[in-house]
Amino acid sequence: MTDPSDLINLLSSAASALPTGSVAAEGVACDGLIVVRAASPGRLTGIHLDPSVSGLPLEELAAELTSAVNAALASLPSPAVDLEALGEQLRSLQERTSQQFTAFTSALVSAQAALVRRAGDPR
DSSP: OOOTHHHHHHHHHHHHHSOOSOOEEEEEEGGGTEEEEEETTTEEEEEEEOGGGGGSOHHHHHHHHHHHHHHHHHHSOOOOOOHHHHHHHHHHHHHHHHHHHHHHHHHHHHHHHHHHHHHHSOO
16 A cells, blocks of 8 residues: 555655745846846746936847846746656555555455345345
C-alpha cells in the first residue's frame, strides 16, 4: 500500500524548490534612461522612463523597452524544479494509488457479497 506521506513528501519537495517571498530584479536599457523592475514569478512591478526618451523614435523606444523588460525577467531566479522528474513521480504515485484503489474496491465488493451470502444463510 502506498504510504500517504509519499504524496506529502513529493509536494513538499516541489514547494521547497520554489522561491519564497517576492524576488526583485531590474533591467536597464538606453544607457540607464529606461529602468524596468520585475518580481517573481515574472511580473513587472515598475517602469521608469527618463523624460529624455520622449525624443526617441517609437520603434527605437519600443526596442529599448523590450530589451529592458527581457533583462529584468531574465534576472529573476528560476525555480530549481525538475519538472520532468516531478511529472514522473506524480505518474508513478497516480498508478500505485489507482491500483490500490482498485484492490480496495474489489475487497469491498467481496466483503459485501460475503455479507449478502451470510444474511441469506440460516445459520
